[in-house]
Structure formats: C-alpha cells, structure tokens
Amino acid sequence: MFKGLSLLFILLLSQTAHAEYWPAEQWSPGPKVTGAALEALETYAFPPRDDTTRTGIRTDALLVIRDGQLIYERYAGPTTADTPHLTWSISKSLMAAVLGVAYGEGLFTLQDPAVKFYPALENHPAITLADLLHWASGLDWQEDYEYAPLKSSVVAMLYTRGHSNMAAFTAGHDEYAAPGQAFRYSSGDSNLLSAALKNIVGPSRYPDYPWSALFEPLGIHHAVWETDATGAFVASSYAYLTARDLARVGLLMARDGRWGDRQLLPKDWVAFNREPFTGYRAHQDEAVAGGQWWLNRAVDGAAQPWPDAPADTFAALGHWGQALYVIPSENLVIVRYGDDRDGSYRHNELLKLALKAFAGTVQP
Template identity: 65%
Template sequence: MLPTFLRRLSLGLALCLSGSPLLAQTWPGDEWASQPAAETPALKALESYAFAPRDESGERKGIRTDALLVIRDGVVVYERYAGPTTAQTPHLLWSISKSVFSTALGVAFGEGRFRLDDPVAKYYPAFAAHPSVKMGHLLNWASGLAWEEDYEYAPLKSSVVAMLYTRGREDMAAFTAAQPLAELPGAHFHYSSGDSMVLAAALRGMVDEQAYADYPWHALFEPLGIRSAVFERDAAGNFIAASYAYLSARDLARIGLLMQRDGRWGERQVLPAAWVQFVRTPFANYQPGVQERGAVPGAQWWLNASLPGAQKPWKDVPEDTFAALGHWGQALYVLPSEKLVVVRFADDRDGSYSHNELLKRVQAAFAGEQP
C-alpha cells in the first residue's frame, strides 16, 4: 500500500488531469489561510457600522459587535475583535447552537440512523404522548406543541425561560414533551427552543451513551478541525441544543464553509448534499409575517428566500443566503453565490442591528474580489 502522502499526491495529480474543481478550492488545515483585504472606503464603512465607538466610560452603545470574521472562498480576508473577545475565545452561540446541533444530526441522517418521517417517540420514548410528531416536524419548528418563546419581555409566561432556568432545567426535553399539542403537527411554523431540545434527546436514542457524549465531536467537530467547541448538557445528560454551545469565530466559520460547499470538507462528504438541500428549503407551511424572526425558517437554519406574496427578508442580499442566528446578534451567514462566510458575535441589546445592513456592507467590501 502506498504511504499516505503518496496516495494524496496521486489523487492530486488525478484531479489536476481531470480538471476537477476540487483543485481550485482552499480548505483550512490547523489554521486558515489569510490574505487581509486592502483598506478601502467600503471596508471603513463596514467597520463604522459594526464597531461603534465606546463612550468616555468605556461603555458600548447601539450595535455592539464582539467579533467579525469574513471568509472568502476559504480564505480569511477580514477579522476584528472587541475585547474581551479574542480569536481564541469560545463565544456563547445562543440559538446558533440549534443550527450547530442540527448539522451534527445531519451526519446521523447520512449514517441512516433516522428518517424525517420517523415518529419522534421511536427514539425518545418520553414523547409517546405525541405519536403524530415526526422528526421533520421538530427540525422545521413545527411540532404543534404549545410553547411561548419569550425572554425579557414576558418572563413569567415564557416556556423557554422555564425550560432553561426554572422548573424545566433538570430535564429540558422531558419538560417540552409534557407540553400539550396546540395544533396539528406540521401545520404551522412556531419557533420553539423546546423542539430543538427534543431533537437532542432523540439523538441519544439513536446511539449508545458513550457515542452520544462524543457524537458532536466525532461526527462534526473533529472532521472539520474544530478544537474550541464546548457543548453544555442538562442534568439529565442531554445536549442543550437550544442555546448552550460555544465556539471561536474561526471554528464556527468552518461549519459555514461546510454548508457553503454542500456538506463536503476536502475529499470527504461529511454531510449528505440532500441534507444541506433540506436545511435550505423553506418550511412548506410557513406564512410570511407570522412569527417572522427576520428571515424565513428552513430546518433549524434561517433563509433569505422570497416566497409567494412576500419579498426576501434581506433585500440587498442574494436570495441563496442562509444563516444560523442567535440571541443578542449572534450570526453565521453563508452566501454561496458570493463564496462568502461571515461570523458575527455580539452583545446587542437595543434592536438597532440589521442583518441586511451588515451584509450589504460586507458585499460592498469583499464580494466579487479574488484573494
């Protein structure tokens, strides 16, 4: 058998002779290739929007960006942090955790561990009271369970606050499973962190305990070279897929590049391309304007899709753009047609931040250029 490096050399020559597009793509190894873009008026305009100056007391007001990282065609072209966040900081992702966990779940799908039309109770027996809820319903936030996804504005009636911090915190999936059905599963989109927690419990029913504890690392983080990942678990042992993953900006960008390139990482198809297509397909029964969270729901990801009777949510951004979004301005944006991946960590509090405005300025600074 040929040594590994000779096998890779042979493959590289074969790709060269075949004219394969693999040869032209840049992939990060232990570190990303970096070629910082030149400082231009467009770049200054982006920075002035993303990084508001501090006042005399050192306090940030308005848009409060902690990190902004731009990857163009697999190469870092821009990176800036606002202390105390640094390039090494595993930043709390909030609801980006949902998209990260669903990406790991996509690996399980590719391994044949479940189908979208499987009843959730097949993998999570505590869900037996809801036999009509399918795995696909949970992925589309369409379980039909009664749920209130309110934080600061209605904490006393909030299902998610109760799940994360009070009576549901010991076993978050069981807390969700105990909620009654409010409507037919799959009939309507209804954003729910509880749906994401039940997905975490369902994966646990597909694999043994040791495999579950290692699964996000074995399935996703290690193949992509991600080393900063932290994923909290509740007292019952389930990953808190709704909210509590942590990654550095550069490591989160690896997941964005994986999704931009249809689930492929170098020579390996980590995710089935069909899974990426599913993630990027608008939920069929979504009604524009109903509980819209600044984008169109896909499968635990958010889309800039135009739908009948409604324009795309981010008017200046390509329609194929999709994103993982989290509380207080966390974002992972993927712009396939522009070959861009953008990571933004933040501490926004006043609602002044605009996805469209940031991405419009990113495009002005970086789209169409070649490293």
C-alpha cells in the first residue's frame, strides 16, 4: 500500500514540476532575478539616455517571459507597461500569425496564386502566397529608409504616392526575378498579404479579423492596427502592442501555435514560419528569412547570425530596434522595444547577456 502511495506521490510531484503556465488577464510572476549578469544586461540595454541627439542604444522596454511566467520587466523614456508601442516591421510577423488562423480554417493554401485573392496582381499571376510570405515575390522593390529616401519604394508607399492604397502601389511594380526564386526584403509583399486576407476571410470579417482570430484568444485587448485609405491593415509597419501583449504572441509561437488547450495556429504553419526560405542567400550578421519571421540558422555556408544564442532562436524584428525573440530550447520569450537611430544596438549582444542573466531561473 505504502509503495503504491509513494508511486502516486512521485507522479503528482512530476506533474507539478512540469506545470505549464499561461497568462490570464495578467502574467503570473516568476522567480525574481538578480546578480551581476542582470546588471551587465541592464548596463547594455539601458545606458544613460540622450533625448537631444537620439544617439546610442535607447531601449524603451525590456520584458522576459520564461516558462510562461514574467521574470523581468523594465521601461524607459515615455513607454510604460500600458503603452501600445509602435512595432514597425514586427507587424509583418503579426500578420503572418493572423493568416495562420485563416490557414487553419482551410481558407487558403500556401501554393494558391495571390491573384486569386487580390486581383490587382493580374500582371503577376505566378506569385503565390508562399512567395509573399518569403519576401520572394520577384517584384522590383527598394527597401531603403532614411538614408536613401528618393529611391525608396517603402518611403513612397508609406508616406507619398503609394500611401492611400499600399497593395495596389506594390502590385504596380515590375518584376526583377521569377516569383519564388530570390529573396528581396519587401514591406510591399507584406501589404499584399494584408490585401489578400480581405478576400480570404471576406470583407465583412476583415475589419475585426486580427482581433477575433488572434488578439482576443490570446487575451490582448489594447492592440491598435492602422489601415490605409482602402481599409487594409498596414501589415508592413503600423501595429501597436504593449510589451506584455506582444509577449503573448511570442509564447504562442514558442509553443508551436498552441494556447492553453486550443491549437490556435496549425503546427505545420508555425513550422513553415520557422523554416528557412530555400532561395535565401546568407549575408554576414543578418538573420535568415523564414515565413515573415527571422531565424538564427546557419545556411548557405554562413554561420549563425547570432552565434551566442541557440540555433532554434527566431524573431520578429522592426525598425529602430523593435524585437520579439523566441528561444524554445530555453523556454524564453524576450520583448525589446527601442528608439535606436544610429545602428549601435546588436541583437547578438542583447541575447548573449539575456541568456547569461536568465538561464536556469525557473525552479521546479
């Protein structure tokens, strides 16, 4: 009898040791982190802030989730825990997650021609939805920013002649390569996905779809997503989330699309997001393109772009230092918001210091 009770106790202890935490309205707090490694991380991420020159590393928020628990959080500048922060190109990965819900509804396949859902692509009938997700439409797009605004397709799309109908502006570009053959990072490709989503889910569902499909199931109640004049979400750039809410998306991806007992995103969709695009050619220190996510993978003979982080690390990244890092092997989700203007911030350095500070902080 006692032997049976002992076995039962061991089984219950094992289940407790592997308890799986999910956030309710708020994140549950995890074990407090202190020590020299944390101080080194904070020294890097939060140096004295010069708001007159806007130079150097300027972290607005740094938040760390481990095993579904909030173990670290700090804010600077005007940002607080309640601030929906501009995510810039993290919006692209958010749109990929929204599309994943529609994919799970059986509303499209990756090999569907994009023109099926966005007729303005009639001059580019070979582009598939997978091509757009890989930033491989073949459209002759110039993703230049402040340093080359006159030749920039993205500046024209967001601010001048293309801003009223961003997808149509993108569709009007010529092709430089066959679709699906070459990677060229393009905010236009992401906005074509947004326009296609309108017909994938139907115009009546579309205005609320990111909320009903993704945000509300995750407990995200304060997201903002701007649209262009046609009502299409600006999937390239203009989603706003608090750091705590963005971390919910990271936890969803860390757990292969599952939220509690619900498989919100199909596992094969998440696998596609995390698989390197075969047409990607590696460049030094650049993350590898997946399906609207960035990967810490060694491809094409090049080393991992973030050598001090595990190979399974993947991320959603945005202009001026926005980052959502997901490290499944360490059960870590890290949100970093910033206002970096001079390129001094380094993903690998933040990840190296964060791993030193937070590795092994969860107790069974």
